[in-house]
Every structure is written in C-alpha cells, then in structure tokens.
Amino acid sequence: MNPVEQLLRNFQDLVATVPEFVQPFVVLLASMVPFIEGEGAGPLGTFGGIPPVIAGVAAALGNFLVVAGIVLxxxxxxxxxxxxRAARRAVGDTEAPVKPESKGRQRFRRYLVRFGVPGASLLGPLAIPTHFTSAMLVASGTPKRWVLLWxxxxxxxxxxxxxxxxxxxxSALLGA
Incomplete structure (x- = not known):
C-alpha cells in the first residue's frame, strides 16, 4: 500500500468513528467555513468515505445557508x-465628508461592470470565498435575489x- 493510499484509509477510519447519520452534518458544518466552503467540504467528505452525492449535497447546502444569511x-x-445617508442629506448635514472609494472597491466595481453578477459569482471562487463575494455584491447595491440566485x-x-x-x-487511487 502506497503512502497516499494509507493516508486515505486512515482518514476514512477516522471519519468512520463518527456515527454515519452525523457525517453529512459534519460536512455541512465544514462547508460553512470561509475558504473551505462547498468546494472543500464535498471532497473532504468524499475522501472520508461518505457517498459523493450525500457529501456534495451537504456541502452545497451548508455553503448556501451561510451565504443566504450573509446576503440577507x-x-x-x-x-x-x-x-x-439620505436622511442626513435631506437635513443638509455636511459634517461627514464623503470618503473616496478605496482601490480595492474600485477594482471590484470594474470587475462587476465587466463580468456582471453571474461572472462575479461563477469566477469569484477562484479568487475569494463566496462569503466575501456575496457580501461585496450586496454592499454594492446588487439586488439580494440576484445575488442569491447566482x-x-x-x-x-x-x-x-x-x-x-x-x-x-x-476511485483511481484505490482502484474502486
């Protein structure tokens, strides 16, 4: 048995110590963590011996629940x-000067204009977690339904x- 196969078997043995009905819940919780999300939790569950469909559904659900909470x-x-801000302007309050946009926010706006919400949502996971992408989209004024959909x-x-x-x-490693 090669070292990778041994590591995989050891990980599956560790996951097997958790009751079978709790395992998808663990994947769901892991997918709620930024940088792990569904893209990391689904494979972790699969490597742990959970059926891929169950691991994937639990991971996607957990990731979406957190994103929905962030968006709302x-x-x-x-x-x-x-x-x-509108109330202050109506009263004529000019105490708080308008701050110029940061370079990061300017860059995000350029990308949002260039790729739109679908592009930002679909390409975003390559750069930053969906948690951050969804927060930035909502903060920029994108309708929450559109953000949730994409x-x-x-x-x-x-x-x-x-x-x-x-x-x-x-399957390739274990020949299963």
Whole structure:
C-alpha cells in the first residue's frame, strides 16, 4: 500500500468513528467555513468515505445557508446605511465628508461592470470565498435575489465539480 493510499484509509477510519447519520452534518458544518466552503467540504467528505452525492449535497447546502444569511443581513445593513445617508442629506448635514472609494472597491466595481453578477459569482471562487463575494455584491447595491440566485448556481457548480474530481481521484487511487 502506497503512502497516499494509507493516508486515505486512515482518514476514512477516522471519519468512520463518527456515527454515519452525523457525517453529512459534519460536512455541512465544514462547508460553512470561509475558504473551505462547498468546494472543500464535498471532497473532504468524499475522501472520508461518505457517498459523493450525500457529501456534495451537504456541502452545497451548508455553503448556501451561510451565504443566504450573509446576503440577507448585508442587504438590511445596506438599506439602513442608505436610508441614514439620505436622511442626513435631506437635513443638509455636511459634517461627514464623503470618503473616496478605496482601490480595492474600485477594482471590484470594474470587475462587476465587466463580468456582471453571474461572472462575479461563477469566477469569484477562484479568487475569494463566496462569503466575501456575496457580501461585496450586496454592499454594492446588487439586488439580494440576484445575488442569491447566482451564488446558489456557483456553489452547486463548484461543489459538484470538486466533489466529482475527488471521487474520480479516489476511485483511481484505490482502484474502486
């Protein structure tokens, strides 16, 4: 048995110590962590011996639940900030000078204009977690339904892709 195969077997033995009905819940929780997300949790579950479909669905669901929470909370925060700013302007309050946009925000706006919400959602996981992408999209004024739709599509596609690659790699390594 080669070292990679041994490591994989040891990891599967570790996962097997968790009750079988709890294993998808562990994958779901792991997918809620930025930088792990569905793209990392699905393959981890698959490598751990959880059936790929169950691991992928649990990973995508957990990732989407967190993104939905971020989008809903972020849209409320943005609405409050916009309302407060409008009220200040209506009263003629010029105490708070308008800050210039940061270079990062300017770059994000250029990419959003160039690729749109679908492009930002589908290509975003290559650079930053969906948690951050969804927060930036909502903060920029993108409608929350549009963000939820495209982030959901991106999460399902990326989780399916990475989980399938993990399953194929594991099948090739173990000859199963």
């Amino acid at each position: 909370l972020g849209s409320r925060v943005r609405e409050a900030a916009v309302t407060r 982030q959901g599509v991106a999460i399902v596609l990326w989780t399916t892709f990475t989980t399938t690659v993990a399953w194929l790699a594991m």
